[in-house]
Every structure is written in structure tokens, then in C-alpha cells.
Amino acid sequence: MDWTLLVVFQVLLQPSLSVLFTVEAERTAYNSQFGGDVVMGCRFQPKAAAEDSELRVTWHLISVSPVREVHQYQRGQQPGPGGAGEGPGRARLLAAELRDGWAKLQISSLRINDSGTYQCRVQTKEGADYKTMTLSVTAPYGAVTRSVERAARGDRALLRCQAEGHPRTAVSWRDGRRRALGANTTAVETPQGLFRVSSQIWVNSTEERNYTCGFTADGASATFHIPGDLPAAQKRHDAVIVLLSVGVVLGIVIAALLLYRRRRKGFRTLSKGNLLVEPRVRAGAAAACLQINKENEEERTTFSEDYRKENLRVFLNERYCDFQCAADVEQLHQRLRTEDDRPAELQALIPDAGEAVVLEGPPGSGKTGVAHFLVRSWALGVPRAPPPLLQLRALQLLLYLDCSAAEGDLCQELMARLGLKEHLSTEDELRTMLSRCGETLLLLDGYREGSARFDESLKRLLGERGGCRVLVTTSEDVRLLTEASRTARVLKLHTPIAKY
Ligand SMILES: *[C@@H]1O[C@H](CO)[C@@H](O)[C@H](O)[C@H]1NC(C)=O
Ligand SMILES: *[C@@H]1O[C@H](CO)[C@@H](O)[C@H](O)[C@H]1NC(C)=O
Ligand SMILES: *[C@@H]1O[C@H](CO)[C@@H](O)[C@H](O)[C@H]1NC(C)=O
Ligand SMILES: *[C@@H]1O[C@H](CO)[C@@H](O)[C@H](O)[C@H]1NC(C)=O
Numbered sequence: 325m326d327w328t329l330l331v332v333f334q335v336l337l338q339p340s341l342s343v344l345f346t347v348e349a350e351r352t353a354y355n356s357q358f359g360g361d362v363v364m365g366c367r368f369q370p371k372a373a374a375e376d377s378e379l380r381v382t383w384h385l386i387s388v389s390p391v392r393e394v395h396q397y398q399r400g401q402q403p404g405p406g407g408a409g410e411g412p413g414r415a416r417l418l419a420a421e422l423r424d425g426w427a428k429l430q431i432s433s434l435r436i437n438d439s440g441t442y443q444c445r446v447q448t449k450e451g452a453d454y455k456t457m458t459l460s461v462t463a464p465y466g467a468v469t470r471s472v473e474r475a476a477r478g479d480r481a482l483l484r485c486q487a488e489g490h491p492r493t494a495v496s497w498r499d500g501r502r503r504a505l506g507a508n509t510t511a512v513e514t515p516q517g518l519f520r521v522s523s524q525i526w527v528n529s530t531e532e533r534n535y536t537c538g539f540t541a542d543g544a545s546a547t548f549h550i551p552g553d554l555p556a557a558q559k560r561h562d563a564v565i566v567l568l569s570v571g572v573v574l575g576i577v578i579a580a581l582l583l584y585r586r587r588r589k590g591f592r593t594l595s596k597g598n599l600l601v602e603p604r605v606r607a608g609a610a611a612a613c614l615q616i617n618k619e620n621e622e623e624r625t626t627f628s629e630d631y632r633k634e635n636l637r638v639f640l641n642e643r644y645c646d647f648q649c650a651a652d653v654e655q656l657h658q659r660l661r662t663e664d665d666r667p668a669e670l671q672a673l674i675p676d677a678g679e680a681v682v683l684e685g686p687p688g689s690g691k692t693g694v695a696h697f698l699v700r701s702w703a704l705g706v707p708r709a710p711p712p713l714l715q716l717r718a719l720q721l722l723l724y725l726d727c728s729a730a731e732g733d734l735c736q737e738l739m740a741r742l743g744l745k746e747h748l749s750t751e752d753e754l755r756t757m758l759s760r761c762g763e764t765l766l767l768l769d770g771y772r773e774g775s776a777r778f779d780e781s782l783k784r785l786l787g788e789r790g791g792c793r794v795l796v797t798t799s800e801d802v803r804l805l806t807e808a809s810r811t812a813r814v815l816k817l818h819t820p821i822a823k824y
Contacts, residue, residue: 345448345452349444350364350367351364354457355459356462359433359434360434361431362459364383368425368446368448372399373448377400381417383427384443394442395415395416397417414431414433415432416429417429418430427444441456461490463518466487466489467487468485468487482524487520492541493539496537505535511634521539525537527550529550533550637720641703644703647699662815673815674713677762681814682796683796684797684814684815687799694817695795698716702716720763723764727769727772728770730775732775737778738754762791765793768796770797771796771798786812
């Protein structure tokens with residue numbers, strides 16, 4: 325009797341139990357390597373019936389703003405463009421697994437910025453549910469490049485290790501007796517979002533000792549044997565001299581033999597020739613030596629330039645942290661127009677390399693708010709910049725100048741207002757930096773025509789600008805800017821709003 329009751333209950337309860345639709349994450353956290361693949365999974369119960377046309381799986385990356393749809397699958401429909409954001413087909417749903425109650429997402433060619441929190445959502449006839457999980461993409465500092473360079477004078481050598489990876493790492497140096505040494509370490513971000521970390525150290529080049537640099541994040545390292553690894557500058561000279569001498573002597577011997585065969589006064593000619601050899605050998609060796617010194621010099625220059633730029637970047641970052649901004653990305657987006665009055669995207673604000681952008685708007689339209697907003701976004705660094713402004717990451721330097729009281733030469737004003745004196749030795753250095761480098765954005769805020777010296781220097785910069793990016797905000801229709809520049813775009817800010 326009891327048994328029958330139980331069976332009856334069970335039968336009655338069955339449908340209501342099966343209505344409880346749940347999704348479980350296979351794991352809460354996934355770790356994968358840059359360039360590799362990952363498969364993240366969500367299990368759903370009960371499984372979807374084969375004919376369930378409501379089966380729908382969506383994957384979102386929810387840790388970015390705005391939330392990004394990574395993949396969407398709906399039974400019976402062609403899969404969407406799906407691609408972890410951009411680039412087609414990097415993300416796909418393993419459709420065969422759906423039968424077994426698995427919603428598995430595969431992302432291939434992983435990038436650093438695929439890291440974040442993902443949400444899988446599954447919907448069937450029975451209901452819908454979702455779970456979240458995190459993905460962290462890292463890149464080991466595998467291949468360490470090392471270089472050794474002799475100082476021009478003294479018993480010193482510069483050892484350098486460089487490698488790329490993620491996350492950012494410190495570099496530790498030790499000598500043969502495992503004593504820790506202090507070094508100079510800098511890092512720049514590559515377009516792939518990796519950190520190119522360089523570390524250098526000065527050592528005594530005559531002391532026999534081993535040095536090892538280690539990238540702390542994953543233990544990649546390289547060892548130097550000093551003095552064995554020093555560039556054989558001296559030996560190279562010797563080799564050059566020997567080779568030249570042999571060559572010259574051989575040439576002379578052949579010439580002499582020929583002469584000897586023609587006339588019979590060979591010996592005198594030969595000794596004359598020998599006298600000629602000496603100065604030529606010396607001149608050749610001197611030229612080779614000069615060449616080598618020059619190469620070393622050049623290498624050192626670019627390296628210290630990078631180092632200085634990195635210092636300057638850090639300095640400016642700190643300086644800009646005082647900038648207040650409450651600019652509302654949404655509002656800004658709605659008010660930004662191209663010259664022919666079409667809506668413009670926020671990223672249009674950031675000039676391409678070699679381009680000038682003029683942001684025009686009536687007084688009070690919030691141009692300065694926009695300028696401060698850009699400056700602050702840059703200073704905050706990539707992770708916290710709003711997504712439309714991710715291009716800011718390509719910028720190594722952002723030089724901001726409030727033009728309202730600028731009267732002197734542009735570079736002079738920049739040096740003085742930003743306090744660059746400590747970081748750049750001359751205005752010329754700044755000028756070169758501005759004209760050469762596509763990684764620098766010059767932001768001139770509140771420009772108006774009128775000061776002859778400033779206008780003249782600005783015009784010159786725009787004319788000869790090379791790779792530099794220039795963004796100018798102004799309330800006037802300034803022909804000077806668009807005429808002086810080869811490539812200039814004008815954007816307008818519409819309808820003044822309450823100030824930021
Ligand atoms: C690091 O670089 C600075 C400036 O170039 C220099 O003064 C300092 O001696 C360097 N430190 C080491 C440990 O090489
Ligand atoms: C992610 O990084 C890649 C470079 O590896 C870049 O091309 C892409 O624009 C980045 N995506 C986002 C949304 O930032
Ligand atoms: C380098 O080491 C040698 C030998 O130990 C020593 O004589 C010399 O003074 C050192 N040079 C420097 C610059 O420390
Ligand atoms: C440097 O390392 C090599 C090979 O590991 C070793 O043979 C040599 O003795 C070391 N030299 C010093 C000065 O420690």
C-alpha cells in the first residue's frame with residue numbers, strides 16, 4: 325500500500341522537478357596563454373530535447389563596458405559573426421556538445437584583452453539560467469634577448485636583457501655568487517598588449533664574473549659571462565688589420581711578379597710597394613674602428629632615448645592625475661558631429677599619426693571638459709580608459725597645453741608649462757620628438773588666433789609635423805589650422821550644455 329503511494333507521489337512530482345532548469349559553470353576560473361586556445365564550459369540541466377527550437381546560448385564578456393557579446397547560438401539559425409569582439413571566427417560554440425547538455429565556447433588565438441569575466445546564458449523550453457567565470461590570459465617571458473656593450477671609456481660594460489610577456493614583471497639581477505644587484509628596468513606596452521620589459525646594468529668589464537638576469541614573473545633568465553661575452557672590439561681590429569695586410573701584400577706580390585715578368589727590375593719596385601703598404605693598412609684599421617664606435621654610440625642613443633621617454637611618460641602621468649573630469653561619454657558621443665553635420669564617433673577625437681584634428685565649438689560647449697577627459701583617460705592608463713578611447717593606448721606621450729594665455733613659441737610654452745626642463749635638455753629635443761614620433765599626441769586646448777609668435781610656431785609645426793598627432797580645441801573658425809596642415813579634420817561640438 326505504502327509503495328503504491330510513493331510511486332504515485334513520484335509520478336506526480338516528476339514534471340515539477342524537471343522544470344528546475346539550471347546552468348553550472350565547469351570551472352570558475354580559466355588560465356590560458358597568449359596566442360593559445362581555451363574552451364570554457366557550462367553544463368545545463370535538463371538537456372534540451374532534440375526538437376527544442378528555443379535552445380539558445382549566449383556568451384558575453386561582462387567585465388568591459390559596454391558588455392560585449394562574444395557569441396550567440398540559436399538552434400536552427402546560422403551562427404552569428406561571433407568573434408570575441410573583432411576579427412571573425414575566433415570564438416565558436418562547440419555545437420556537438422549541446423546534445424550532452426554542454427554549452428562550450430572555444431576562443432582561439434587568445435589576446436591579452438580577452439581576459440575578463442564571461443557569462444554563459446542558456447535558454448531552453450524548460451527555462452533559462454546563467455553562470456559567470458573568469459578567463460585570464462598571460463604570456464610567459466620566454467625568449468630573453470641579451471646584449472653587451474662596452475663603455476666608450478673605462479672598464480665598464482652595459483648588460484641588457486629584454487623580453488616580452490604579460491603581466492608586467494620585475495627583473496632581478498644576480499652575480500655569480502648569487503648576490504642581488506640593482507638595475508634599471510623599464511617597460512613599454514606593445515600593440516598586442518604585451519609588456520616589453522628591458523633591464524640594464526653597468527658592470528666592471530675587467531672583473532671575471534657571471535651575471536644573470538631573471539624575469540620574476542616566470543623565471544625566464546639569461547646569463548652573461550664577463551669578460552668572455554664582451555664584444556671583441558680589439559680582436560676584431562686585429563683581424564681587420566691582419567686581413568688587410570695579407571690582402572695588400574698579396575696584391576703587391578702579384579703586381580710585382582707581373583712587373584718582374586715585363587721588366588727585369590722587380591726588386592726595386594717591390595721595395596717601393598712595401599713602403600706604400602704601411603699608411604694604407606693604418607687608414608683601413610682606423611676607419612673600421614670608427615665604424616664600430618659609431619654603431620655602439622647609435623645603439624646607446626636609441627636606448628637612452630627610450631628610457632628618457634619612459635621617464636617623461638611617468639612624469640606626465642603623475643602630473644595629469646590632478647585633472648578633474650566628469651565628462652559623460654554618452655552625452656559627448658551624442659553631441660559630436662563631423663564638419664558636414666553627421667554624428668561622429670568618440671574615437672574620431674584621436675588623430676591618426678600625422679593627422680591634425682580640430683574640435684570646434686562655441687564657448688561653454690565643453691571643449692575643455694573633453695580635453696581634460698582625454699588627458700585623464702590617458703593618464704589613468706589603458707585598463708580604465710573608456711572602450712571607445714582605447715586608441716589612447718597607442719600613445720606613449722600626451723602633451724597638453726592650455727592655449728588661453730600662450731604667447732611665446734609653442735615649444736617654449738610646452739617646456740615651461742609642463743615643467744619639462746628636467747626631462748628634456750633642449751627645446752630642439754622636444755621639437756624633434758614632436759616632428760618624428762607618431763606615438764605623441766599634442767593637445768592644444770582653447771586655441772585662438774592672435775599671438776604672432778605662437779601662431780607662427782604652430783603653423784610651422786603643422787606644416788612640418790611628420791608623424792605627430794595634433795588635437796586642437798577652439799571656439800573660432802580657424803582657417804590657419806586647416807590650411808597649414810596637410811591632413812586636418814574638423815569636428816564640431818553642438819548645443820552647449822551645462823558645463824562638466
Ligand atoms: C639607472 O639610470 C639612471 C639614469 O640613467 C642612472 O643614474 C643610474 O645610475 C642607473 N642605475 C643603475 C643601477 O644602473
Ligand atoms: C584587443 O587587442 C588587440 C591586439 O592584440 C586589438 O587589435 C584589439 O583592438 C583589442 N580589442 C579591444 C576591444 O580592445
Ligand atoms: C674593475 O676590476 C678591476 C679588477 O678587479 C679593478 O682593478 C678596477 O679598479 C675595477 N674598475 C672599476 C671601474 O671598478
Ligand atoms: C661562470 O659560469 C661558467 C659556466 O657556468 C663557469 O665555468 C665559470 O667558472 C663561472 N665563472 C665565474 C667567475 O664564476
